[in-house]
Amino acid sequence: MIFLFAINPVSGGNDKTSWEEGIRNHFADTPHVIHLFHLNGKTDDTTIRQQIEEHKPDRVVAVGGDGTIKLVATALLNTTIPLGVLPAGSANGMARELGIPPDVEGSLALLTDGVPRATDIISINEGDICLHLSDIGLNAQLVRYYERNNLRGKLGYLRGVVKVLHKRRLMRISITVGDECVQRVAFMVVLANARMYGTGAVINPEGNPFDGQFEVVIFRRLSFWEIIKLFWRYRPFDPRKIEIYPATSVTIETHRRAYFQVDGEYRGRITTLKAEVKPGAVQILVPEEK
Structure with a gap:
């Protein structure tokens, strides 16, 4: 098989030398062919497609x-090429969700031993996709602060939490799921294709990236200690203070512009968000079900 590795050298603020060495050592005595290239944060979309066209890999x-x-x-998207994952970031929320081993050797073994599974995505505003979790409000504001201050690790998250808590604001929102429209005042609304954030905080217990739907999670009440538990001590929110709506599509409108992030990347401030599920749009290598 031909494997193509797209390496993000700055993901998580960690040096990727050990991962690259692990890849080369793992495949050294195998008949498989490997190609490695680095992302640069500027031309990645074009580069990835060029690499795929050039090498015609069996797995990326x-x-x-x-x-x-x-x-x-x-x-x-919408190809038959499976996606493999080596979790070399800081939080690695989607890898955790999919049951991918966190270590170099374990995740490398999955590239040949794992099975491709059709995984849902969420299409957002007809121009973006979400595999894991997107949200508007408090957490998106935290992501913005985290990115702008180039923070990394647990201490970075804690500093961001303290900063954001001082500026937290309730949002007046309208949420339409199917034929139902609800008006709410909330601190945060999450589009969840999974169960937990990368911290391990379970915000959507029934989340499943393979079930053809996602959940809209509305956080109506928050306190200082609940925020700390979510982002620092890794405990879930009190379920009595959130609402969860299963959805295949949703429209969210906010009274004022709200912070917005997709899969841990800040996207700006918005007043309207439209999303719909795309069932089984990408094949991802996961551990074989027992």
């Missing part, structure tokens, strides 16, 4: 975090 592997996975998955 994202080496990085959730943003890297999403970038490579976008190039593989």
Whole structure:
């Protein structure tokens, strides 16, 4: 088989030398062919497609975090080429969700031993996709602060939480799911194609990226300690303070512009969000079900 590795050298603020060495050592005595290339954050969409066209791989592997996975998955949408994942980012939320081993050897073994599984995506505003979790409001504001201050690791998240808590604001929102429209005042609304954030905080217990739907999670009440539990001590929110709506499509409108992020990447401030599920749009290598 031919493996193509897309390596994000800055994902998670970690040096990827050990991952590259692990890839080369793992495949050194095998008949498989490997090609490695680095992403640069500027021409990645074009570069990934050019590499796929040039090498015609049997499997394309994202080496990085959730943003890297999403970038490579976008190039593989509606193709038969499976996506492999080496979780070399900081949080690695989607890799955790899919049961991909966090270590170099374990995740490398999955590239040959794993099975491709048709995985849903969420199409957002007809120009973006979400594999994992997107949201408007408080967490998106945290992502913005985290990116702008070039923070990494747990301490970075904690500093961001403290900063964002001082500026948190309720949003007046209108949410239409199917034939139902609800008006709410909330701190955050999440489009969840999975169960948990990369921190391990379970915000959507019934989430399943293979079930042909996603969930709209509305956070109506928050406190300082609940935020700390979510982002620092890795505990779920009190379920009595959230609402969860299963959906195949949703329209969200906010009274004022709200912070918005997709799979851990800040997208700006918006007043309207339209999303719909695309069932089984990308094949991802996951552990074989027992």
